[in-house]
Amino acid sequence: MKVLVAVKRVIDANVKVRVKADNSGVELTNVKMAMNPFCEIAVEEALRLREAGKANEVVAVSLGGAASQETIRTALAMGADRGIHVQTDIELQPLGVAKLLKAVIEKEQPGLVILGKQAIDDDSNQTGQMLAGLLGWPQATFASKVKTEGQGAEVTREVDGGLETIRIKLPAVVTTDLRLNEPRYASLPNIMKAKKKPIEALTPGALGVDPSPRLKILKVVEPPKRQAGIKVKTVQELVDKLRNEAKVI
Amino acid sequence: MAVLVVGEHDGTALKAASLSAIAAAGKIGGGVAVLVAGSGCEKVAQSAAKVAGVDRVLHADDAIYAHPLAENIAKLVVSVASEFSHLFAGADSFGKNVMPRIAALLDVAQVSDIVAIEGPKQFVRPIYAGNALQTVEATDRKIVVTVRGTAFEPAGGEGGTAKIETVASAGDAGLSSYSGAALSRSERPELTSARVVVSGGRGMQSGENFQLLEKLADKLGGAVGASRAAVDAGYVPNDYQVGQTGKIVAPDLYLAVGISGAIQHLAGMKDSKVIVAINKDEEAPIFQVADYGIVGDLFQLVPELTQALDESA
Ligand SMILES: Cc1cc2nc3c(=O)[nH]c(=O)nc-3n(C[C@H](O)[C@H](O)[C@H](O)COP(=O)(O)OP(=O)(O)OC[C@H]3O[C@@H](n4cnc5c(N)ncnc54)[C@H](O)[C@@H]3O)c2cc1C
Ligand SMILES: Nc1ncnc2c1ncn2[C@@H]1O[C@H](COP(=O)(O)O)[C@@H](O)[C@H]1O
Numbered sequence: 062m063k064v065l066v067a068v069k070r071v072i073d074a075n076v077k078v079r080v081k082a083d084n085s086g087v088e089l090t091n092v093k094m095a096m097n098p099f100c101e102i103a104v105e106e107a108l109r110l111r112e113a114g115k116a117n118e119v120v121a122v123s124l125g126g127a128a129s130q131e132t133i134r135t136a137l138a139m140g141a142d143r144g145i146h147v148q149t150d151i152e153l154q155p156l157g158v159a160k161l162l163k164a165v166i167e168k169e170q171p172g173l174v175i176l177g178k179q180a181i182d183d184d185s186n187q188t189g190q191m192l193a194g195l196l197g198w199p200q201a202t203f204a205s206k207v208k209t210e211g212q213g214a215e216v217t218r219e220v221d222g223g224l225e226t227i228r229i230k231l232p233a234v235v236t237t238d239l240r241l242n243e244p245r246y247a248s249l250p251n252i253m254k255a256k257k258k259p260i261e262a263l264t265p266g267a268l269g270v271d272p273s274p275r276l277k278i279l280k281v282v283e284p285p286k287r288q289a290g291i292k293v294k295t296v297q298e299l300v301d302k303l304r305n306e307a308k309v310i
Numbered sequence: 311m312a313v314l315v316v317g318e319h320d321g322t323a324l325k326a327a328s329l330s331a332i333a334a335a336g337k338i339g340g341g342v343a344v345l346v347a348g349s350g351c352e353k354v355a356q357s358a359a360k361v362a363g364v365d366r367v368l369h370a371d372d373a374i375y376a377h378p379l380a381e382n383i384a385k386l387v388v389s390v391a392s393e394f395s396h397l398f399a400g401a402d403s404f405g406k407n408v409m410p411r412i413a414a415l416l417d418v419a420q421v422s423d424i425v426a427i428e429g430p431k432q433f434v435r436p437i438y439a440g441n442a443l444q445t446v447e448a449t450d451r452k453i454v455v456t457v458r459g460t461a462f463e464p465a466g467g468e469g470g471t472a473k474i475e476t477v478a479s480a481g482d483a484g485l486s487s488y489s490g491a492a493l494s495r496s497e498r499p500e501l502t503s504a505r506v507v508v509s510g511g512r513g514m515q516s517g518e519n520f521q522l523l524e525k526l527a528d529k530l531g532g533a534v535g536a537s538r539a540a541v542d543a544g545y546v547p548n549d550y551q552v553g554q555t556g557k558i559v560a561p562d563l564y565l566a567v568g569i570s571g572a573i574q575h576l577a578g579m580k581d582s583k584v585i586v587a588i589n590k591d592e593e594a595p596i597f598q599v600a601d602y603g604i605v606g607d608l609f610q611l612v613p614e615l616t617q618a619l620d621e622s623a
Contacts, residue, residue, distance in 0.1 A: 145429060190408075191410045200380050201486075213449070224547075225491045226489045277449060302602055
């Protein structure tokens with residue numbers, strides 16, 4: 062079985078994001094970028110399936126400007142076999158991404174597609190579900206355990222009440238949650254090896270997809286700031302403040 | 311311009327997330343219908359009909375809806391979507407799972423996790439873990455939205471007199487099936503609607519030590535939450551996680567105990583009315599958002615606080 066993973070390049074999770082002065086978006090110049098953490102988990106899961114003999118090839122796909130290739134290289138350094146870069150400089154939104162991924166999937170015919178549950182930049186949490194809908198495939202979102210067996214898979218999902226287990230037919234789309242696995246670091250030899258792995262270049266035009274944005278971004282502003290309060294010295298003082306000043310107990 | 315709220319329920323009544331989505335839907339101004347899908351769920355339909363602001367309840371009853379599998383719910387919603395200009399649901403694990411699939415089947419965008427409505431097509435939503443607020447305008451003919459529960463006071467459960475209409479099952483998509491659940495059981499209020507939340511982080515050191523927080527929470531009638539680090543370490547189940555990629559809470563009182571205050575955690579609780587931080591590190595970033603901070607060892611301070619509440623109660 063071939064496993065396809067979608068990896069997104071985002072601002073590193075440790076960077077303090079700043080809103081641009083003209084309110085058109087957030088500052089992206091000279092900011093450290095990284096693979097979306099949920100996509101790292103997706104790559105790791107695909108590699109584990111290959112290592113367990115359940116998959117024979119792992120293909121990493123990223124969509125976006127030229128720099129997205131770095132994110133594909135990261136996936137290759139972790140152990141993915143080859144990459145696909147859909148090159149475009151237009152602003153991508155989840156529906157457009159899902160349409161492009163669908164076109165890639167129709168070419169590649171993977172048995173399983175793994176995405177992150179959420180990109181930590183737009184916080185949309187949509188793409189995997191949209192992709193599954195467009196393909197008419199089952200979806201197993203927010204996965205914390207994936208067990209493939211024959212023509213299907215059993216997936217445990219993180220839901221509001223705890224954990225839920227569903228069975229899905231394959232091919233299917235799975236999206237990762239935090240507890241699915243702990244992604245490996247790429248070793249230096251593997252980083253070197255990754256430089257020689259192939260990355261195929263595609264375009265939305267070649268895939269016959271129009272990924273134009275459907276949401277117009279009118280403005281981006283900073284949220285209201287919370288004022289730091291005071292430090293109290295004793296528990297008694299805290300109880301007194303909560304009761305008589307804040308009146309919340 | 312009517313809104314269809316895709317309802318989520320527990321077999322008896324709509325969940326709070328759906329009630330918040332109904333309240334948000336009311337602001338669009340074209341009437342609100344609620345879809346109740348389930349197996350033997352007349353009771354839910356009846357109680358949904360009483361919710362303030364609801365004009366119609368669409369009731370679909372079929373064994374295949376006993377568990378809300380995304381493939382089947384999406385198929386059903388698409389079958390009734392033509393009459394509606396907007397489709398809303400709560401931005402919880404149900405809404406996040408089903409709504410994007412519905413949007414894709416309708417070939418429209420989704421606006422996730424809205425916190426304000428500026429017009430029938432304009433919405434405000436947090437991005438980058440709440441470090442920025444984005445205002446977007448949807449350009450599609452149908453608008454799919456998930457609603458952040460803490461931003462809209464849930465619609466009241468009384469006063470409405472909606473009519474209940476039966477809708478046909480859309481059939482089983484045959485792609486997935488439910489096989490079981492391991493749900494956390496608790497007598498405490500639900501994390502996302504509790505008036506008080508007591509959360510613990512890595513500083514708790516073990517699952518047993520969370521009993522200290524449970525005692526405190528029980529004294530305050532609150533729920534217990536956690537940071538990602540505490541969940542990853544296995545101290546508490548995943549559904550305790552508060553944050554950017556967990557639950558969003560905004561109680562009257564939030565106590566962060568042994569939590570450093572990473573941006574991803576703040577994303578889930580910084581709209582709380584009053585924040586209290588207990589941390590032994592006076593430089594911990596949590597103090598920058600706390601109304602009241604107390605520097606010290608939680609293993610001493612938490613029992614002291616529980617006892618002080620006892621004495622003064
Ligand atoms: C993609 C992604 C998503 C994430 N999503 C979330 C999310 O949804 N929610 C979330 O919470 N995090 C999330 N995180 C993780 C986040 O970045 C932090 O790592 C996490 O919140 C840290 O948890 P913590 O504060 O419990 O642990 P730490 O940062 O280790 O802090 C522990 C604190 O406890 C204090 N302490 C220790 N012992 C004591 C004691 N005896 N008495 C008093 N204080 C003590 C320490 O001083 C310290 O401040 C996410 C990260 C990523 C990359
Ligand atoms: N530009 C992109 N390139 C590759 N994968 C993407 C891209 N955008 C989104 N994805 C995938 O979709 C997941 C969820 O993103 P989102 O729906 O935007 O929160 C990510 O974790 C990726 O797996």
